[in-house]
Amino acid sequence: MSPAAATTTAFAAVSVAIPNPTAPSRGRVRLPLRGVPAAARRAVASMAVSAPRSGAAASFLERRESERALHFVKYQGLGNDFIMVDNRDSSVPKVTPEEAAKLCDRNFGIGADGVIFVMPGVNGADYTMRIFNSDGSEPEMCGNGVRCFARFIAEIENLQGTNSFTIHTGAGKIIPEIQSDGQVKVDMGEPILSGPDIPTKLLPTKNKAVVQAELAVEGLTWHATCVSMGNPHCVTFGAKELKVDDLKLSEIGPKFEHHEMFPARTNTEFVQVLSRSHLKMRVWERGAGATLACGTGACAVVVAAVLEGRAERKCVVDLPGGPLEIEWREDDNHVYMTGPAEAVFYGSVVP
Secondary structure, eight states, rough: GGGGGSTGGGGGGGGEOOOOOOTTTTOOOOOOOOOOOHHHHHHTTTTOBBBBOTHHHHHHHHOOOOOOOOEEEEEEEEEEEEEEOOOTTTTSSSOOOOHHHHHHHHTTTSSSSSSEEEEEOOOOOOOOEEEEEEOOOSHHHHHHHHHHHHHHHHTTTTTOOEOOOOOETTTTTEEEEEESOOEEEEEEOOOOOOOOOTTTSSSBBHHHHHHHHEEEEEOOOOOOHHHHHHEEEEEEETTTTTOOOGHHHHHHHHHHTTTTTTOOOOEEEEEEEEEEEEEEEEETTTTEESSSSSSSHHHHHHHHHHHHHHOSSSSEEETTTEEEEEEEEEOOOEEEEEEOOOEEOOOOOOO
16 A cells, blocks of 8 residues: 555545444444534535445455455454454555554544554464554554454454464464453463563562662652563552552653663553552553553553552453453463453545
């Protein structure tokens, strides 16, 4: 797809289908116009939105309005949203990082926190997952993205009931399991606690781990615990008792992300303890900024809370987009994440 694909002119040629099983049989979605200004009514009246029928995802992705069209499905996991691309026919992403950044733009593009590609498996895995963030950077993996990836695979492969498969990511092998209730449980593997492997320049404070290390940010000393879930995380429970809703995340988040102590930048989680099994967090994601949810971040938060003696190994973690269930098992040292993932709409971008 050419770079022009992300301009306002290019995105004028976008077809969209919204999942709506209750829509009339002709596939038209009626939009409520009461209270909408006349000019806006005329704009809405000129937009055709179709609701897909049975086999929505598979049939939509098979459509070929143009050989140059990029077909996608928009997914979200607790509000952390992604443009999902079926890339199983190639190990080369169908869009460049620069094009992905334009597609993710919420004003001039489709709007998303990242673009995720379903690619052929390597090293014995069933599939390979690659992701470009909304700024065009490529992280090792994404926890909420893995859940969306799993549900997307179930749709395009027409899988029913409980299913699991292996996914090769930049953070290693990840194993999601689609459960009977539609939730996705993911074996996220073992947390990495060694400072140089996270990576962070902060010195270890507990064996080889960086736990409650002092970190100076904007003249204030924070206590940080560093964890990698295949991607780097800095978890802080605050310089004093933290009320996460009071944080000016857009101001403080970038200061952590680009801090000199994190040579590969970092994701940052600000955490409030509600009880020993219930945590509340907000996240500033490396390459994406403030998001409604971060799966690897929620995993890192529980690991950090256990290391600091603040919580049990099984917790509910509240994020702005909703709760995740996280368990750091003692028997295998793996972290397990359970949460939802849903299709939002299907579309194709014609450059």
